Amino acid sequence: MFDDLKQYINNRIAYAKLEIVDSVSNMISAGVFGVLVGMLIMMVLFLGSLAAGFLFGTLFDNLGYGFLTVMGFYVLLLGILFAFRKKIMTKVTDTVIEAAMDAIDNSDDDENEEDETHQ
Numbered sequence: 274m275f276d277d278l279k280q281y282i283n284n285r286i287a288y289a290k291l292e293i294v295d296s297v298s299n300m301i302s303a304g305v306f307g308v309l310v311g312m313l314i315m316m317v318l319f320l321g322s323l324a325a326g327f328l329f330g331t332l333f334d335n336l337g338y339g340f341l342t343v344m345g346f347y348v349l350l351l352g353i354l355f356a357f358r359k360k361i362m363t364k365v366t367d368t369v370i371e372a373a374m375d376a377i378d379n380s381d382d383d384e385n386e387e388d389e390t391h392q
Contacts (some may be wrong), residue, residue, distance in 0.1 A: 296376075322347075 322343050330339025354361065 299376075 326340040326343045327336065328339065329342045330336035333339055333342070
C-alpha cells in the first residue's frame with residue numbers, strides 16, 4: 274500500500290510538471306504569435322503612412338505638408354490614447370484576467386473529464 278501511495282504522489286508530481294510545461298508553452302506560443310502579428314501590423318502601418326504621406330503631398334502640392342498631415346493624425350491618436358489610458362488599461366487588464374480564468378476553468382474541466390474516464 275505504501276508503494277501505491279508513493280507511486281500516486283510521483284504520478285501527481287509528474288502530472289503537475291506536465292501541466293506547467295503545457296501552460297508555459299501556450300504562453301510562449303501566444304507571445305511569439307503576438308510579436309509576429311505586431312511586426313506585420315507595424316509594416317502595414319509604416320507602408321500605409323508612407324503612401325498616405327505621398328497621397329496628401331500630391332493633394333497639397335507639397336510633400337512636406339502631406340507627411341505633416343500624417344504625423345498630425347498620429348499625434349491626435351496619441352493624445353486620444355493618453356486621454357483614455359485608464360479605461361484602456363482597465364479593459365486590457367479585464368481581458369487578460371478573463372482569459373486566465375477561462376484557461377483555469379478549461380484545465381479544471383480537462384481534469385474532471387480525465388477523472389471520469391478512469392473510473
